[in-house]
Structure formats: structure tokens, C-alpha cells
Amino acid sequence: MLRxxxxxxxxxxxxxxxxxxxxxxxxxxxxxxAVDGGKRLRGFMVTxxxxxxxxxxxxxxxxxxxxxxxxxxxxxxxxxxCIDNDATRRGRATVHVKWDEAMAVLVGDALQSLSFELxxxxxxxxxxxxxxxxxxRLARAAGASxxxxxxxxxxxxxTAADPLTLDEISDLQAGKTGALFVWSATAGAIMAQDDPTPxxxxxxxxxxxxxxxxDVIDVxxxxxxxxxAVGKDAAAGKATFVSLLGLEAARTRAAQLTEAACDTLxxxxxxxxxxxxxxxxxxxxxx
Amino acid sequence: MLRxxxxxxxxxxxxxxxxxxxxxxxxxxxxxxAVDGGKRLRGFMVTxxxxxxxxxxxxxxxxxxxxxxxxxxxxxxxxxxCIDNDATRRGRATVHVKWDEAMAVLVGDALQSLSFELxxxxxxxxxxxxxxxxxxRLARAAGASxxxxxxxxxxxxxTAADPLTLDEISDLQAGKTGALFVWSATAGAIMAQDDPTPxxxxxxxxxxxxxxxxDVIDVxxxxxxxxxAVGKDAAAGKATFVSLLGLEAARTRAAQLTEAACDTLxxxxxxxxxxxxxxxxxxxxxx
Numbered sequence: 367m368l369r370x371x372x373x374x375x376x377x378x379x380x381x382x383x384x385x386x387x388x389x390x391x392x393x394x395x396x397x398x399x400a401v402d403g404g405k406r407l408r409g410f411m412v413t414x415x416x417x418x419x420x421x422x423x424x425x426x427x428x429x430x431x432x433x434x435x436x437x438x439x440x441x442x443x444x445x446x447x448c449i450d451n452d453a454t455r456r457g458r459a460t461v462h463v464k465w466d467e468a469m470a471v472l473v474g475d476a477l478q479s480l481s482f483e484l485x486x487x488x489x490x491x492x493x494x495x496x497x498x499x500x501x502x503r504l505a506r507a508a509g510a511s512x513x514x515x516x517x518x519x520x521x522x523x524x525t526a527a528d529p530l531t532l533d534e535i536s537d538l539q540a541g542k543t544g545a546l547f548v549w550s551a552t553a554g555a556i557m558a559q560d561d562p563t564p565x566x567x568x569x570x571x572x573x574x575x576x577x578x579x580x581d582v583i584d585v586x587x588x589x590x591x592x593x594x595a596v597g598k599d600a601a602a603g604k605a606t607f608v609s610l611l612g613l614e615a616a617r618t619r620a621a622q623l624t625e626a627a628c629d630t631l632x633x634x635x636x637x638x639x640x641x642x643x644x645x646x647x648x649x650x651x652x653x
Numbered sequence: 654m655l656r657x658x659x660x661x662x663x664x665x666x667x668x669x670x671x672x673x674x675x676x677x678x679x680x681x682x683x684x685x686x687a688v689d690g691g692k693r694l695r696g697f698m699v700t701x702x703x704x705x706x707x708x709x710x711x712x713x714x715x716x717x718x719x720x721x722x723x724x725x726x727x728x729x730x731x732x733x734x735c736i737d738n739d740a741t742r743r744g745r746a747t748v749h750v751k752w753d754e755a756m757a758v759l760v761g762d763a764l765q766s767l768s769f770e771l772x773x774x775x776x777x778x779x780x781x782x783x784x785x786x787x788x789x790r791l792a793r794a795a796g797a798s799x800x801x802x803x804x805x806x807x808x809x810x811x812t813a814a815d816p817l818t819l820d821e822i823s824d825l826q827a828g829k830t831g832a833l834f835v836w837s838a839t840a841g842a843i844m845a846q847d848d849p850t851p852x853x854x855x856x857x858x859x860x861x862x863x864x865x866x867x868d869v870i871d872v873x874x875x876x877x878x879x880x881x882a883v884g885k886d887a888a889a890g891k892a893t894f895v896s897l898l899g900l901e902a903a904r905t906r907a908a909q910l911t912e913a914a915c916d917t918l919x920x921x922x923x924x925x926x927x928x929x930x931x932x933x934x935x936x937x938x939x940x
Contacts, residue, residue, distance in 0.1 A: 509766025
């Protein structure tokens with residue numbers, strides 16, 4: 367059930383996002399390349415929570431594409447030589463390898479702008495109030511109190527004298543991964559002008575479980591199925607959930623977070639079945 | 654009259670912008686450094702058109718700070734080694750020189766997010782409709798059909814077989830510089846839900862005149878008063894308004910554009926005096 371819904375929504379989101387990148391300059395080609403592929407977990411959280419909140423699915427495609435554009439920008443910049451220096455992403459050459467560094471900087475910059483354009487598009491959220499609120503929350507999730515401070519803290523940790531503690535790494539990941547997850551899972555409620563609180567709690571737990579599972583994959587996975595380099599964190603001596611907790615305890619923690627996430631949606635009954643399945647999928651995935 | 658108003662508004666905008674960058678991580682320090690200094694021409698266009706349209710000046714500070722954050726992000730990324738490779742900006746070390754390249758990428762990214770946060774802030778434009786519209790227009794001005802495509806075209810021109818024509822360079826600058834100018838000059842009308850058309854025409858002409866004057870300064874100026882490297886375009890054999898038109902004809906064209914810009918505001922009478930003085934200041938400036 368989840369597989370079919372995720373796959374159908376992922377295709378619709380990808381198609382919508384690609385069609386919004388207009389123009390035929392190399393910049394636009396590179397933007398389309400950068401948004402191609404991926405599991406669209408964040409976009410699916412938007413479409414699925416929108417469905418649960420009674421929002422027209424065609425309207426939900428706009429914020430779903432918005433969050434995928436934001437996520438794609440963050441990957442392009444994270445892969446840059448001066449940050450993670452990754453040559454492969456989603457099984458293909460990264461943007462700065464296929465084009466060059468200047469193009470990768472500009473592609474990321476333009477995808478961030480595009481993300482706001484899509485989140486604020488009049489064909490998306492049905493009211494001006496909901497659009498303004500989605501845009502404001504997106505800015506806060508993406509910026510210096512959300513994703514970017516998480517990324518900056520992650521870089522700072524690499525050269526810090528002491529490895530991060532569990533609390534510090536959890537805080538860091540709440541910014542780096544969690545903020546966009548929270549935006550995604552609350553978008554439906556914001557569009558419907560409903561209370562976003564239960565979805566916030568769900569997304570925080572799912573986001574942390576997602577990141578723990580990423581650390582597990584970095585230790586147990588192979589680069590072919592992961593579609594990107596693995597084993598980098600261990601090689602760099604970086605503190606991760608696995609290095610701090612051990613492999614089994616990390617898996618247990620991810621499972622506990624998943625249960626907690628699902629519990630927060632209990633009051634929605636069967637309407638939350640796919641969000642619950644999504645939470646379980648996130649800790650079971652191998653890539 | 655212009656000098657006092659520009660100086661007072663520039664100080665208020667700078668103060669407001671700096672106070673919105675909260676936090677004490679190196680990222681936040683570097684963001685405050687990056688937004689420090691500059692003439693605040695774009696921010697002043699916001700506060701002055703807002704004044705003309707009857708908007709509370711305290712509300713106007715939000716979009717004024719927003720456009721200055723957007724402009725500052727574009728400078729930090731443009732200065733990167735992989736783009737313009739500039740070590741000096743506003744008479745000081747650029748962000749990647751003072752910190753490093755990773756920090757410069759993240760500072761730019763976070764300043765772009767901040768720009769949207771400020772433009773969409775409830776204390777800014779008085780209605781949700783105006784805020785959603787300001788945000789949407791800001792996204793379009795900044796992204797792949799505005800500022801970023803202008804920057805990408807500028808980079809592509811450096812390695813193109815033929816130098817740009819006058820039409821091509823005008824198109825490029827309409828994106829690279831013009832789009833943010835248009836946003837700035839129309840923000841007051843959008844906030845007041847007035848017709849932005851006359852301000853759009855004003856900003857397009859002023860933006861082009863601004864860029865022509867930049868090319869003039871690159872030929873006639875010295876790096877001390879310009880606060881950045883000069884003579885780079887000529888040394889690189891790049892087509893500029895000066896190389897295409899000659900120095901005197903470029904100055905004449907800038908003056909004609911300034912007159913045209915002022916004519917579009919004639920119907921506002923004395924209320925447009927400072928915007929008219931601003932247009933004249935832009936072509937008379939030496940830095």
C-alpha cells in the first residue's frame with residue numbers, strides 16, 4: 367500500500383518539479399539534473415498529510431515540489447569540494463563534477479529560490495494566509511536556525527577537539543534533517559489551516575530515526591545500493607549515532623522513535639496508515 | 654535632502670537586519686559580517702517607495718532588510734574562488750578569505766533564507782496577501798529567471814567565442830542587477846496593494862543605468878574608493894557597456910536612462926523627489 371502511494375506521488379512530484387524549471391540555458395539543464403532521482407520522502411510527507419487534511423492533491427503538488435527543490439539544493443551544495451567533496455550522488459556524478467563548481471553554487475542558489483516560488487505559488491495552498499505561513503516556515507526551516515546551522519555545526523564538529531555528545535548530535539540533526547521533515551509533515555495542516563502540532567511531533571521523531579538509519583547504512587551498507595559513498599564518517603573518525611550508541615542500540619533507538627512517531631498520529635485512525643507505514647519504511651530502508 | 658534620507662534609512666535598515674541575525678555560532682558572526690556596509694540603495698528604494706505609498710516606515714524596514722540580505726548573499730557567492738575570486742569587498746576581506754569557502758557557501762545560503770523570512774514576516778507588509786505576493790516576486794527576482802540566470806550568463810560570456818552584443822549584455826544585466834532593483838522599487842506599491850507598474854519602469858531604467866555606471870567605474874575608478882578590485886573586466890577582455898559603446902556614449906546612455914526613469918514618476922509630483930534624486934545619484938557616484 368505504501369509502496370504504490372509513494373511511487374505514484376514521487377512520480378507526480380518529480381514531473382511537476384521538472385516542469386517548473388523552465389528555460390534552456392545550461393543552468394536550467396543542470397537544475398533539472400539536480401532534482402532528478404531520490405525517494406521523495408519529504409514530498410510524500412506533504413502530499414500524504416495534505417490528503418489526510420482534505421486538501422486537493424493537485425494543490426499539494428506545489429509545496430511537495432517546493433520541499434524537494436529545497437532538499438536538492440542542500441545536496442548540491444553539501445557535495446561541493448569545499449564541504450563534503452562527494453563525486454557521486456544518487457548513483458550519478460554530482461553537479462560540480464558533471465559541470466563545475468561555479469555551476470553547482472548557482473544551481474543550489476536557484477533551487478533555493480525555486481523552492482520559495484513553488485511554496486508561495488497561488489495554485490498551491492488555497493489561501494494567501496496559508497501561503498504566507500508556508501513560506502515563512504520554510505524560510506525558518508531552511509536557514510540559520512534550521513538546516514544551514516545544522517550543516518555548519520556538522521562541519522565544525524569535524525575539527526572540534528572533542529567528539530559530539532548524543533545531545534549535541536541530536537540537536538545538530540534536528541536542524542540538518544529535522545527542520546525540513548517538520549515543514550513537510552506540517553504542510554498539509556498549514557494548507558488546511560488545521561493544528562500542525564501532532565504532525566510536528568511525528569516529524570521530529572521520524573527525522574531523528576531517519577538520521578540514525580543513515581548512520582547505520584554508512585556502517586553496514588555498500589555504495590552501490592546506497593547510491594553514494596559510504597563508510598566516510600567512520601573513516602573520518604566522526605561521532606555518529608552508531609559510534610556513540612553502538613550498532614544494535616542505534617537500531618533500537620530508531621525503532622523506539624518510530625513507535626513514538628506513530629503513537630502521535632493514533633487519533634487519526636486509518637487515515638494515518640500511510641504515514642505510519644512511511645515511518646516504518648524509513649528505519650527499514652537500506653539506502 | 655537625498656543624502657540625509659539615504660543615510661538615515663541605511664542606518665535603520667542595517668540595524669534592523671543585524672538584529673534579525675540571532676545566534677552566536679561562527680555562522681551567525683559571518684552572516685553579520687557579510688551584511689555589514691554597503692550603500693543600501695535597494696533597501697532605500699523599499700523604504701522610499703513605501704513612504705510614497707503611505708506605508709508605516711517601521712513595517713517597511715522588514716522588506717528593506719530582506720532585499721539587503723538577498724543582495725549580501727549574492728555578493729558572498731559571487732566573490733567565491735570558483736566564481737569571481739575576489740579577496741576584497743566593501744574595503745574588507747571577503748567571507749571566504751576571512752573564514753573559508755565552506756563558510757562562504759553556507760553564509761550565502763542562510764542569507765537567502767533570511768531574505769525570505771524577512772519579506773514574509775508578519776510585522777512587515779500589513780496583509781497576508783501582500784506578504785505572499787512580496788515573497789513570490791522575491792523568489793522570481795532572485796532565481797533562475799532573474800538574478801541567478803544573469804550571473805550564470807555572465808560567467809558563460811567569459812568563455813564564449815564571441816563577445817556579447819549590447820542587447821545581450823542588457824538582458825544579462827536586467828537579470829543580474831535589474832530584477833532585485835525592480836523588486837525593491839515595487840515593494841512599497843505591493844505592500845499598499847497599489848499598481849506597481851510605474852515603479853517597475855523606473856527600476857528597470859535605474860538598474861541599467863546603475864550597471865553602466867559600474868562599468869564606467871571599472872575603467873575610471875581606483876580600487877580604494879571603489880572598495881573592490883577595478884579594471885578586472887578590461888583585463889579579462891570582457892564585453893561591457895564601456896567596451897561596446899565607448900566611455901562618453903556609455904555616460905550619455907546612463908544619463909538618458911536616468912531621465913527616462915524620472916519621467917515615469919512625474920505624476921507623483923514632489924512625493925517622488927527623493928526617488929528622482931536617487932536615480933541621479935546612481936549615475937553620479939564614483940563607487
